[in-house]
Amino acid sequence: MKTKDVIEYFGGVNATARVLDIAHPAVCQWGEYPPYGRQxxxxxxTQGALKREPKQPALQKRPCHQLHVSKVS
Structure with a gap:
């Protein structure tokens, strides 16, 4: 799963942080993929709606605002 997919699923960075009981900046530090444990x-x-990567891909750090997440209505 990619970070942008997680953020879209939960409805934003704040909602993602709330669901996972972590701070907003922690989500922003994930880069392109969340850490494997978080995945x-x-x-x-998500009961399998989002699937973890079988093998951890190389991480590329990018701030949240650069992940191009679509807005959830």
């Missing part, structure tokens, strides 16, 4: 947690919370 496992997100897969459980």
């Amino acid at each position: 496992a947690e997100i897969e459980l919370i």
